[in-house]
Amino acid sequence: MVLCAVRRHLLRNSSNGGVWVRLLQRQSSGCVYSSIHGFNQEEITEKLQAFAGGSIDLHKQESGIAVLTVNNPSRMNAFSGSMMVDLEEKVSQLENWTDGKGLIVQGAAGTFCSGSDLNAVRAISNPQDGMKMCMFMQNTLTRLLRLPLISVALVEGRALGGGAELTTACDFRLMASGSVIQFVHKYMGLVPGWGGAARLVRIVGSQNSLKLLGGALKVDPDFGLQIGLADGVLTAPQVKEEAGILLQQAENWLSHYTKGPAPVIQAVKQVVLSGKELPLAEAMRTEKDVFGTVWGGPANLQALAKNSKHK
Numbered sequence: 221m222v223l224c225a226v227r228r229h230l231l232r233n234s235s236n237g238g239v240w241v242r243l244l245q246r247q248s249s250g251c252v253y254s255s256i257h258g259f260n261q262e263e264i265t266e267k268l269q270a271f272a273g274g275s276i277d278l279h280k281q282e283s284g285i286a287v288l289t290v291n292n293p294s295r296m297n298a299f300s301g302s303m304m305v306d307l308e309e310k311v312s313q314l315e316n317w318t319d320g321k322g323l324i325v326q327g328a329a330g331t332f333c334s335g336s337d338l339n340a341v342r343a344i345s346n347p348q349d350g351m352k353m354c355m356f357m358q359n360t361l362t363r364l365l366r367l368p369l370i371s372v373a374l375v376e377g378r379a380l381g382g383g384a385e386l387t388t389a390c391d392f393r394l395m396a397s398g399s400v401i402q403f404v405h406k407y408m409g410l411v412p413g414w415g416g417a418a419r420l421v422r423i424v425g426s427q428n429s430l431k432l433l434g435g436a437l438k439v440d441p442d443f444g445l446q447i448g449l450a451d452g453v454l455t456a457p458q459v460k461e462e463a464g465i466l467l468q469q470a471e472n473w474l475s476h477y478t479k480g481p482a483p484v485i486q487a488v489k490q491v492v493l494s495g496k497e498l499p500l501a502e503a504m505r506t507e508k509d510v511f512g513t514v515w516g517g518p519a520n521l522q523a524l525a526k527n528s529k530h531k
């Protein structure tokens with residue numbers, strides 16, 4: 221539905237150089253829930269803000285790769301309510317980053333994320349509030365996955381519960397040696413609610429998903445590679461002083477896919493996303509429209525002028 225709107229939008233503007241800016245703006249409405257589903261963004265934002273602590277830090281780099289850090293180390297990077305609101309704001313900023321090409325999502329201080337802050341969970345343990353929080357996070361994580369950036373979750377330490385769900389809102393997952401992704405929801409008397417189950421099925425299939433959720437299995441890097449949850453394994457540094465090495469390794473890995481001009485990389489993400497999310501005919505039409513944004517564009521004309529050979 222959203223990409224259909226994007227496609228119509230592109231059609232109206234395909235001869236215009238500002239098309240990508242408008243495409244990005246349009247994507248910010250790429251939510252699953254709106255007022256017609258009884259979702260009231262202001263109301264839940266206010267409620268979440270009451271559970272403070274930690275932050276989501278965004279660092280945009282010259283390379284076109286941004287780093288988003290889940291930062292609440294004293295609680296193993298658990299998501300407080302204010303961090304959920306913070307994440308939504310950072311996703312909005314990324315939607316408007318016209319020079320962006322890639323994104324790395326990591327946790328602070330050597331671990332990824334231990335899910336919802338259990339203190340907040342206890343305070344809003346009624347189903348109504350739970351579902352409002354769930355709609356808020358589904359909207360945000362859907363927008364994160366739909367960013368016109370190639371995204372990677374860099375998993376170090378543990379990704380538990382909502383933290384495991386967050387990894388599925390990225391295009392790829394890189395696991396550091398010794399790391400674990402675990403959908404521990406069953407142990408909490410829950411199922412995923414941040415869209416993690418729906419995305420997991422699309423990544424590892426329904427058989428593997430049933431095993432991971434039903435057994436709350438610990439996914440280490442080898443198991444992650446075997447079932448397709450992990451896309452690569454990185455060697456975790458032995459000493460604290462070398463902590464930045466892992467991020468560097470992840471940037472090197474990602475740069476293989478983000479090398480090139482931003483409009484082309486963003487177009488790559490867009491055609492793959494529409495192929496994944498839309499029925500075939502609509503995906504084809506979207507692909508044609510996105511193609512129209514790069515055909516005859518600066519990168520295309522430069523390549524033609526160079527008479528490129530691809531040996």
Ligand SMILES: CCC(=O)SCCNC(=O)CCNC(=O)[C@H](O)C(C)(C)COP(=O)(O)OP(=O)(O)OC[C@H]1O[C@@H](n2cnc3c(N)ncnc32)[C@H](O)[C@@H]1OP(=O)(O)O
Nearest residue numbers: 294295296298334335336337338339380381382383404408
């Ligand atoms: C969307 C649904 C969800 O996400 S439900 C939440 C799912 N997550 C969990 O249940 C994680 C529960 N926590 C744990 O299993 C352990 O704390 C893990 C992460 C394995 C770390 O163990 P360990 O290395 O022994 O450290 P620890 O337990 O002493 O933790 C350090 C401090 O962090 C805190 N912490 C940890 N996780 C959370 C959390 N999700 N919410 C709130 N606080 C959390 C611990 O309570 C502990 O705090 P303190 O030092 O005792 O004050």
